[in-house]
Amino acid sequence: MTPRPLPAADHNWWHQPALVLAVCGLVALFLTLLVPGSSFVRTLLTTATTGLSVLAVTRAATAWLHPSPRLLPYLYFLSALIGAVLGVAVNLLLRAHEGELATLLRRYPDIVARTFGVLVIIAGVVSALFLARDRNRRMEMAYHAERAKNAEQEKMLVETQLKMLQAQIEPHFLFNTLANVQSLIDLSPPEAKRMLGHFNDYLRASLTRSRDAHGTVAQEVQLLSAYLSILQIRMGERLRFAIDCPPELETLELAPMLLQPLVENAVRHGLEPKVEGGTVSVAFRRAGERLSIRVSDDGLGLGASSGDGVGLANVRARLLTLYGDDARFTLEACDGVTVTLEIPLRP
Structure with a gap:
C-alpha cells in the first residue's frame, strides 16, 4: 500500500x-x-x-x-x-x-x-x-x-452564447455574400470570382476556428483578412482595412473568433452608415508579458457604435471567463472607435 x-x-x-x-x-x-x-x-x-x-x-x-x-x-x-x-x-x-x-x-x-x-x-x-x-x-x-465546477459551467455558457451569436450573425453575412456573388456574376465576373475565393477562405477558417477550443493569432488574422476582403468587395472603395501582425506573434494562443465581433461592430455601425466610408485597422503588439490587440476605425464614433452592443458585451464576458482579471478591455472614442484588448502571452 x-x-x-x-x-x-x-x-x-x-x-x-x-x-x-x-x-x-x-x-x-x-x-x-x-x-x-x-x-x-x-x-x-x-x-x-x-x-x-x-x-x-x-x-x-x-x-x-x-x-x-x-x-x-x-x-x-x-x-x-x-x-x-x-x-x-x-x-x-x-x-x-x-x-x-x-x-x-x-x-x-x-x-x-x-x-x-x-x-x-x-x-x-x-x-x-x-x-x-x-x-x-x-x-x-x-x-x-x-467553484471550479461553476467556473467551468460559466465558461461553457459563454461559449454557448458566443456560438448562438455566431449562428445569428453568419446566416445574415452568408446570404448577403451569396446575393452579392449572384449579382456580380452578370455585372463583373472577375469580381464575383474574387469574392468566391475570399468566401471560400472565410468558410474554411471559420469552420476550423469554431470547432477548436484554442487557436493562434495567425488563424485569427487569416479569418479577419478573408472577412474584410469580402466586405471590401461589397463596399468598394468605401472600405479600407489594414492588419498589422509581427511574425513572432503569429504562433501565440488566441481564443477562436474573439476579434470578429469587434471588426464587424466597427464596419456595421461605424463605417457603413458613413457616406465616404473609412478604414478598419487591427494591430497586434507585444507589451511585456501581454499581447495587446487594437481594433480601430475612423467611422461615426460611439454615437452610432454603442459600447453596450451584444457583440462587445459578449467579448467582455468571454475575456472574463477565459482570462479572469488578467485580461483588459478598453473602449475609446477619438475620430472613431478604438477597442484595445490585453491578454497574457500564451505560446
Whole structure:
C-alpha cells in the first residue's frame, strides 16, 4: 500500500509539532506543580516525547490508510492512544534503566494511574482536533471543487452564447455574400470570382476556428483578412482595412473568433452608415508579458457604435471567463472607435 501524498497545505510542517510542544510544556508545568520535588525538565521530556509520538503515529496512520469519513473518528482516536502509550512506554523504559521506575510506582501509584487516564482523555481530544481539521479540509476542497465546477459551467455558457451569436450573425453575412456573388456574376465576373475565393477562405477558417477550443493569432488574422476582403468587395472603395501582425506573434494562443465581433461592430455601425466610408485597422503588439490587440476605425464614433452592443458585451464576458482579471478591455472614442484588448502571452 502506497501512502497518499500530503496535501499542499502541509508545507508548513512545523506548525503542528510546535503546537504539540507548547501544549506539552503546559502539561509538564502542571504536573511539576502537582508532584512535589519533581523536575520540570524531566517532566517536559516525558510529555514532549509522548506528544510527539501521538503526532507521529496519527500522521503516519492518516498518510498510509485511506479510511472512509465514517471510520475517521475511530482511526484518529486509536492512533492517538497508541502514540500516547508508545511515548509513555519509552519514558518508563528510560526511567527503569535509571532505577527510577520502581520508585515512581511505589511512591506515586495513584499519579501513574491518573496519567494513563489523562492519556485516554488527551487521545480523545487529539483525535477530535484531527477530525475537525480533516473535515475543514474536506469542506475547503469541496468548496474549491464547486467553484471550479461553476467556473467551468460559466465558461461553457459563454461559449454557448458566443456560438448562438455566431449562428445569428453568419446566416445574415452568408446570404448577403451569396446575393452579392449572384449579382456580380452578370455585372463583373472577375469580381464575383474574387469574392468566391475570399468566401471560400472565410468558410474554411471559420469552420476550423469554431470547432477548436484554442487557436493562434495567425488563424485569427487569416479569418479577419478573408472577412474584410469580402466586405471590401461589397463596399468598394468605401472600405479600407489594414492588419498589422509581427511574425513572432503569429504562433501565440488566441481564443477562436474573439476579434470578429469587434471588426464587424466597427464596419456595421461605424463605417457603413458613413457616406465616404473609412478604414478598419487591427494591430497586434507585444507589451511585456501581454499581447495587446487594437481594433480601430475612423467611422461615426460611439454615437452610432454603442459600447453596450451584444457583440462587445459578449467579448467582455468571454475575456472574463477565459482570462479572469488578467485580461483588459478598453473602449475609446477619438475620430472613431478604438477597442484595445490585453491578454497574457500564451505560446
